[in-house]
Amino acid sequence: MMNAPISRRHMLVACAVLAAVPSAFAQEATEQPSRRFMMEDAATGNVVDDDIMLGKVSLLYFGYTHCPDICPTSLVQMADVMKAMGDDAKKVQPIFVTVDPARDTSAVMREYVKSFDARIVALRGPAPYTDAMVKAHKAQYEIQKPGGDDPLLYTVDHTASIAMVGANGALLKRFPYGIATAEMTAAVQAAVKAIPAAP
Amino acid sequence: MKLTRRALVAGGLAAVGGRAVARAEDALSAAVLAITHATPKSLDGIAMTGPDGPVHLTNFRGRLVILNLWASWCLPCRREMPSLSRLAAALAGKPAVVLPLSFDRRGLEAVTEFYAELGLTNLPLLAGDTANLQAVNVGPGLPATLVVDAAGLMRWSVTGEATWDDADTLRWLSGLLPAA
Numbered sequence: 001m002m003n004a005p006i007s008r009r010h011m012l013v014a015c016a017v018l019a020a021v022p023s024a025f026a027q028e029a030t031e032q033p034s035r036r037f038m039m040e041d042a043a044t045g046n047v048v049d050d051d052i053m054l055g056k057v058s059l060l061y062f063g064y065t066h067c068p069d070i071c072p073t074s075l076v077q078m079a080d081v082m083k084a085m086g087d088d089a090k091k092v093q094p095i096f097v098t099v100d101p102a103r104d105t106s107a108v109m110r111e112y113v114k115s116f117d118a119r120i121v122a123l124r125g126p127a128p129y130t131d132a133m134v135k136a137h138k139a140q141y142e143i144q145k146p147g148g149d150d151p152l153l154y155t156v157d158h159t160a161s162i163a164m165v166g167a168n169g170a171l172l173k174r175f176p177y178g179i180a181t182a183e184m185t186a187a188v189q190a191a192v193k194a195i196p197a198a199p
Numbered sequence: 200m201k202l203t204r205r206a207l208v209a210g211g212l213a214a215v216g217g218r219a220v221a222r223a224e225d226a227l228s229a230a231v232l233a234i235t236h237a238t239p240k241s242l243d244g245i246a247m248t249g250p251d252g253p254v255h256l257t258n259f260r261g262r263l264v265i266l267n268l269w270a271s272w273c274l275p276c277r278r279e280m281p282s283l284s285r286l287a288a289a290l291a292g293k294p295a296v297v298l299p300l301s302f303d304r305r306g307l308e309a310v311t312e313f314y315a316e317l318g319l320t321n322l323p324l325l326a327g328d329t330a331n332l333q334a335v336n337v338g339p340g341l342p343a344t345l346v347v348d349a350a351g352l353m354r355w356s357v358t359g360e361a362t363w364d365d366a367d368t369l370r371w372l373s374g375l376l377p378a379a
Contacts, residue, residue, distance in 0.1 A: 144237075155237035155238040159234055161232070176368075176371050177233065178230075178374050
């Protein structure tokens, strides 16, 4: 079933498998926190890991679909960069990770990213998995519950920059909110050019 | 000459201080560390005391306020303060103000000494109150910098040490300035 919810057991089994496989990012393990992750791809319901970034330049954004202004603006910009990249866009992996998995179901995420660019991979996972991924990429978030009767009425404070991760898993740059799209595109183009040719 | 424990501690602190100045340039840009707050919060309840008595955030309505919570005993705070001073210089003449709010037991005396030590002359002297800070619940630890819009609402924040005068941060803050 396309939209099956991800179970804790799936996550744990996949985690054990991942732990046994040498990480593509192992080279930086001694110097940087591991950026390995395991999340649900909202488009397919499958568990994916950092292999989806392997060999590509990734643009990574942590946000949530109820985000009133900053997230849509950032995702529009991500989509604009993808368009500007032309054929080289296939070497770029845009990723949107929700920091609000409670409200952002796979169905919600799937529809949300489609409205920006269908190439954006939407990831969600249980809070501990989300937390690990957020921390590994040096981002932050905090749920702000105002109180009141509706437990689903809240906002999330979160890092607004977009991270660019190189083909080897290294965190290359973080684009601040409001950066010019042309400047961002130029940086992504340069990173794509630096991808080593396949043997 | 015999090397005393006191001399060693002083030398160690000096060495840490020297290294700290060098490391300040390495801190990440505030613009990339910035956290957006979808539910803006009023910080009008925050208590500040200047040389002439209480200072209220409402005094700065109509201006973008960069409110830096710091203390002279906090090493990362010390490291980032020169870049906040340079930010204040870059924002001079614009509808914006940098307010470093110190949380030192010695109050403004500690701030005055620290500014003199670093030769900072363009930042206001402001002392905060720890119990008040907890009461207004504005984030964990020092340093923390809160970006308050012209209406007095906190829209952005940066926790931890950052560089405040790099091109990305100047561009980001310029975009937040109220319209003339």
